[in-house]
Amino acid sequence: MPFTYAHARPALSTDCVVFGLDAEDLKILLIKRALEPFKGRWGLPGGLARVGESLEDTARRELAEETGLRQVFLEQLYTFSSPDRNPQEHVITAAYYALVNLSEHPVRASTDARGVAWFGLTEVPRLAFDHAKILELACERLRGKIRYQPIGFELLPRKFPVRELQRLYEKILGRALDKRNFRKKILNMGILQELAQTETDVAHRAARLYRFSKEKYDRMKKQGFNFEV
Amino acid sequence: MPFTYAHARPALSTDCVVFGLDAEDLKILLIKRALEPFKGRWGLPGGLARVGESLEDTARRELAEETGLRQVFLEQLYTFSSPDRNPQEHVITAAYYALVNLSEHPVRASTDARGVAWFGLTEVPRLAFDHAKILELACERLRGKIRYQPIGFELLPRKFPVRELQRLYEKILGRALDKRNFRKKILNMGILQELAQTETDVAHRAARLYRFSKEKYDRMKKQGFNFEV
DNA sequence: ACAAAAGTGTTTGTTGTACACCCATGC
C-alpha cells in the first residue's frame, strides 16, 4: 500500500539509549541488527515513526517490541538529521534515553534470535550508523542532568539504601564522593522518605532503606528548592 | 512531481524561536502567516524539511528566506510530534532557538507583505499551531542555559559595556542582580577581554567596553573552569 | 571474635550576598 506526497520526505525514526545499573556497573542495552544496513552489528533499539503516533510513543513501542521493556523513564535527547547518517537514504532520527532499574525490569532473554544484551560503557562494540555519537551525547546529558534533576532514582529499585544512591552517582559522574558529605546533603534535602525496613540477605550490618518521595520533592520545589548534587 | 513510499510518512518541519535584545526588552521575532492553516495569525518562522538537508540547515534556510537573518547562533530545542499539533495532517517539527543582536542583524523591514515583527515577551499575540508551547519551552531553556553556558554574548554587539551584559541577565532571569557582585564575578572569570575603547555618544560618563573571548573561555574550560552566573 | 559495612560531627576554606559612596563626564 504505497503513499504518495507532493514533496520528497525524509524518513523519520527513533532510537533509544537505555541505561541500567546492575551490581557491577552502569550499562546500556543494545540489539543485534537482523537487517541491512549494518546487518549483524550492534545498535540502539528503535524504528520508523508512524503517522498519527507521537515520537515518544514510537520510541516506547519499539522498545517494547525489541527488548520487552515497558513503562520506563523516557526523555527526548536530540534529533539527528545529517543526510549521510544512513547510507541508504536520508533518515532523521529522534533520539531518546531511558533509565531503568534492572531488578524490576527484566529484559527479554538475550537468547532471543535478535540478540539483546547489556554492555558496560567501556565494553561497547562498534555500533551501527551514528549510534556511537548518540550514545556519547546521551552519556553527557545523563551526567549533566543527574546533578540537578532527581532522575537518578529511576535507575534504582523503589527502596534502596543510601549507599546505592551514592554508588550510582559515582558511576555516572566518574569520581568518588565523600560518604558523610553525600549522606548529609541528600538526607537534608527532605526528598527521601525513611522506611522502617532495612536490607535483607546482606552479609553484615544491614542498611536502612529509603524511598524517593515525588510528593515531598514537588512540595519543596514549589518553595524554591533546587535539587543539586 | 510526486514521491511515493512503501509506508506513510509524517511531514517534518522546523520552527525557530528567535530572541533579540533591544534597548527596551528581550523580544522574539514572529511572522504573519500568509497561508492556511492559521492564515493571518502570527507564528514562528519555519518550513518543511528537505531530503538531503540537515534540520539545522532547514532552519537556517527558512530563517533567511522569511526574515533575512543569516549566520546567527542556532541550537536545537526540542522535537514536537503530537499527532494533532497540525489540524491538516501529522507534521512533526524540530524546534530551534536563535540568539541575535539586533544592532548587527537588521531584520527585513516589517512592511514586507508577509509581515515580520519583534514582540516583547509580554506582548506576544495568539500564535498558530502549538507555537505558544514551543515559545514557552524556548524561554525556559534560555533561562536555564544562559546561567551555565556563555551564550548570552550572542545577544550583544561584539563590544559591550558590563552594564549591558548585566541588563541582559536581568531581563532573562527576571530579577535584579547586584552590580558589584555581577562585575566581580564576570570580570574575575577571565573570559572577557578588556578593550581600550569606551562607549561613545552617551550622555554622561562613558563605560569601558569588553569583548567575549572564546579563546580565553576555551583555555579556561580546558583547565576545569565552569561558567556560571 | 572478627570482618564488613553502617552511621555519625567538626573544622576549615571558599563562595555568595548584602550594602553605600566617590568619580568621571556631558550638558
Added chain:
DNA sequence: GCATGGGTGTACAACAAACACTTTTGT
C-alpha cells in the same frame, strides 16, 4: 554645577570539602 551612570571593597553568612572513629550485625 548638577545630573547621570561608572566604578570600587568589606563584612557576614552559607555552603562545600576534608577527614576518622564507633556501632551494628552476620559468620
